[in-house]
Amino acid sequence: MSQNAFLQAVQQYDFFTENGALSHSTTGSALVDYFAKCGTYRDREQEEVNADLNKLWNDSPLIALMIVFYVRNISRKSRGFFTSTEVQKGQGARDEFRKAIVFLATNHPEVLQKNLWLIPVVGCWRDLWHEDLINVLDRTQVYDLVQRGMQDEDMRGLVAKYLPRIRSKGQTYTEQHKARNEWARGLCKVMGWSEKEYRQFKSNPAHSAHQFQRVMSAGLWDELDFSKIPGKALFKLVSKRGKDGHTTLERHNQIERYTEWIKAQPVAKFTGYVYELLLAARGPRTTLPEKLTFDRQFDGLIEQARKDRGGLSGNVWCALDTSGSMMAEAAPGVTAFDICVGMGIFFATLNEGAFKDHVIMFDCTSYAKSFKGTFTEKVQQIMGTTTAWGSTNFQSVIDAIVDVRRKNPKVPLSDFPETLLVVSDMQFNAVNGETAQTNYDAAMEKLAAVGLPKINIIWWWVTGRGKDFPSTLDDEGVTMIGGFDGSVVTLLLGGDEVIDAETGEKRKPNAYESMLKALDQEVLRQVKL
Template identity: 25%
Template sequence: MTMLNALKNDTNLTFTENGALTHKTTTSNLMDMFAMGAAMRQRDESDIILMWRKAFQENPVYALKCLFYIRDVRGGQGERRFFRTILTDAAKQADSREAIRRNMKHIPEFGRWDDLYAFIDTPLQEDALSIMKHQLALDVECKTPSLLAKWLKSENASSKESTRLGNITRSYLGMTHKEYRKVLAALRTRINVLEKLMSENRWDEIEFDKIPSKAGLIYKNAFARHDLERMKNENVQSYADFAKDENTKVNAGTLYPYEVVEKAINLMEPQPQSYTWARREKPALDNTDRLMINKYWDNLTDYFNGATFNALAMVDTSGSMLGTPMNVAVSFGLYCAEKANGPFANHYISFSSRPQLIECEGVDFCDKVDRIVATNLCQNTNIEAAFNMLLTTARRYKMSQADLPQNIIVISDMEFDRATGNYSYWNERPNEEQMHMADTLMEGIAKQWRAEGYEVPHLIFWNVNARQSNIPMLDGSKVSYVSGFSPSIFQSIMTGKSGYDLMMEVLNKERYACIQ
């Protein structure tokens, strides 16, 4: 070990927002990107760019694979801002520009055609527009055009930036304003763009089972409002009947579980009426909106595919998780509990000021969400108490190691409370010398388990809101780090691999072989 590496190792300690001693990094820039990159929606662009540059410097090829995994809307995490921020910066940097140029043709497959607009005003602008021009020429001639026309910017858009991008696109294509408008309109008609059908009041032509995932959720209220217009055509099924029909399916392949949970919360959560404390009645079981939300949840991709997986999720329901992060965590807890067949099926542990064993029960999905949300404490982040609950129960009933979960999936922003047990450190934050004498929070928990004759299970720390960079490391233990809002990573977690090997299991998938 060099002196510099020794110094980095010795200074790789920090504190969570709530005072727990933890680590700054995994010591691998690539793994840091994998562990936190898909959970950086609230971070500054400079943080995103710095993370990318360090990972690219460490391993250019795998940094690119990780970048495309984070963007991948089908098999990855589907993060748009992170991806586009890096594309713009990387195109401007001499050391990464050619690597981005080489892989540019794959962007529409892993993301969307409008991701290419990230290259406008960069040295790769013409390369991006050239790809669009080539595909547009193919689409005009072929029977099954791509979705390019859907995502090309129009010149008459309400957004000034969209209008500017539309002008740049039209100019590069060498078309007049009228020609560009007519080409887009013709292609959008051929690809049956949903928004075009809606704007033209062609409600009876909408096929609910073929609507893109997110659009189906976004426009469900509009479909319900226009059901009478749709029913003027006696040959089509009404939206209400479609919702009630147990044999109908919806396209939910690119939906995040939390997006469906949010719709259920908004539907079921009692709201004050006027200025009174009267509570609004929950929608009936046959309510069209409720039935459609249930249908979207039931049609989410099952990444467990019926397999048995011995795992227990720990869901952070502290106040710092309020909003989307908590909905993501709850959705993963419910998703794992429902779909991972194993000894802890239909259960997970939530932790805040105190841990709770949550049983996922209800007459339908919306009812389950309603009951779960009512248990969220929204207080502090005492993960130590959650591990103590497992340890105390195991000790009281003389459980063997085999009786414990083989995998614990901690879904959180990782801003844990400082230790409170007999292995806690100083009442005040320690100085530099004391920090190196103290155990981190997770090291202390592992020591307590070993003192009782147990090993901490394989821990998967799933970051859903990386507000700052901290990593709950454990030396010599099976610990893995993932991030993001998509459950697709469950496929790789089930392989039994951990840590760096788990990351490589994901990035070495055949899907990312084209990224070089």
């Protein structure tokens, strides 16, 4: 953590946002630089990932490894090779993780071997034979791991579900089909199986992961148990329409039965992102079963985020960037604005304090907004009145807080926001059109001028497009994080103070210490060098 004071100073106040605001080229830590944005990364070049991870590895191989597995970790309780006592929270990102695994396989194969077993724990068995990794990972090690999975009661069904099917010659169309056939036949050789025995293992009725698919394939729709259907599959059955304009459940006359079932459920499973539900829910012709499904699945995400640690406590105000730059694509076919609004609804719903269901939005100016009702109702309320346009005037959010202090001095300090959760691409306008101050420094100065304490800030990126950072490790009470799964935020808040190593005095955690807090999870403690 210690750094030459000159080198530290020369890398501060040395960069600008796309809108001309003074900023920083680094937080002061390569680990924090990467952690802040890694959850948003999609489709980067392997060389770019390698360059980032080389820097991380030189800083701290152990923390670098924890971040890599955090990137892939799907928020859920771990089971199988490792069973956690609490929900383990991460970003569920696949592409960046696979490229990180390529980096490890190339540069640190012995470390990857020690941690290979964690891949299906934090992610999915299918990751091991994805086209990006099928010819990268050591085949013998992967086959050994698959055999261990077959012997594990919690893993066996998932192994059977995700093993690649062996295609006949007439159905082998691509190089990827050939590679998977070769991989599967290699496993058959190791297991001493014929291809028929391999297929029998995959289709064994004892593997419940396949059960709902078997019922549908047999045409036994009236026997379909909706509670056994995985969240993503349920989402598609209810909302995906075919060429005939009907969903699968409509096509097979299951809507009435399904609607009665989903009405009775307090929550429904879903392992996707909030923005996926938002995109489906914002249409003007959403049907009742669709609305009920999206609402229950959103409530399931909220319930999971609250498990073990509770929701957002204290006065946490979510600030949503609705400027024109948020219309940039953050994931295939999805804008940063879509993700931002979904995260805003999620954070505001997760909030358990006075600011529950309240947000402030900012573009050229800022405006406070509250919403009520179910998830789909909140989506309609916010999407029906909000568009992404204009510039990115973050100072308007601070000005709104300062104006209340000036105009209503009797409002207790305890009623003001304690934490500002800023969901943005961080490409802010220059302060007062000038480049003398960063937005963070100007904000703290304005608050102090009216007698308000420093506010905690969580900078939450929904796209890592920008190359700058609004704060550094020198700024206490600051967290820098990003991604499309907001549940990890519950690990970051709390009244913790740390003892400053240099002064010996108590202070709020900085971005590095907040990162370590997010990484301090049961499953991530299992990584080994």
